[in-house]
Amino acid sequence: MKITGNTQVFFVIADPIGQVRAPELFNRVFELHGVDAVVVPLQVAADDFEPTVRALFRSPSTGGVFLSIPHKPAALTVADRCSELAEVAGAVNALRRGRDGAIEGELFDGLGFVKALDDAHIAYAGRRVLLIGAGGAASAAAATLAARGTSEIAIFDPVADKAMQLASRIVSAFRIDAYAAASNDPAGYDLVVNVSPLGMKTDDPVPFDVARLDDGAAVFDVLMKNQPTPLVRAARARGLTAEPGFEMLIQQAPLYLRFFGLEAAASGIENDASALRAMIYPPELLDSHRLS
Missing domain, CATH: 3.40.50.10860 (Leucine Dehydrogenase, chain A, domain 1)
Structure with a gap:
């Protein structure tokens, strides 16, 4: 350079x-x-x-x-x-x-998130979504999902006030059904998203009981460390769609570049992001992305 x-x-x-x-x-x-x-x-x-x-x-x-x-x-x-x-x-x-x-x-966190869902062919418009966590990543995801037509957003966090405050902001801004979930039970939801730190450490518990997921539900784990996490592995073992967070960063790249006025580079990444995926995806997950 x-x-x-x-x-x-x-x-x-x-x-x-x-x-x-x-x-x-x-x-x-x-x-x-x-x-x-x-x-x-x-x-x-x-x-x-x-x-x-x-x-x-x-x-x-x-x-x-x-x-x-x-x-x-x-x-x-x-x-x-x-x-x-x-x-x-x-x-x-x-x-x-x-x-x-x-x-x-x-x-761009939320926009990168929904673009990653689009890339994985995971539907969210008109669907019921459970977010595990109520921090910054959850706030971005919830706001963007609400703006893109998700019908219901439940938010679970061990600190209940955080979940309630985030839900209140979403309701006020978008007038959709958003609320603090009483538990992390994923039953009844179309998409369950781990936006908590659980999984960053190898001895972390799984954020929710994968056996309780509905048939046909999808899972997205925003973490970019220790992937595939036990959550992703367990959901895939059930035959469910389960995606790691790497694609969020890939999908954000052209958004950042365009924001900074670098249009040619943004268009180049939109046309071919293979070099970036090769940098951050583990081989096992890169191969599965190529097949999706």
């Missing part, structure tokens, strides 16, 4: 930063499509987040900022304006400088 005085610099901000895949993924995109830009990881503590972002955007060399845990909610307050979807979800995962100099924010 050749870096010059004209190279645009994009930053990925997280704390911790070591697990974030965006630098290697997008630097590969820039290399493949001849974009004079580089993505740099930046570990920033929560107390330093806002001043760091404002300092970065004072430089015309800054092309934009990708955001990961735990900074997505805080970025909502740093942005001068953002989309309704980001407002409802209460999070932002990309920041750019607008033409008027304002900081603009957007959230």
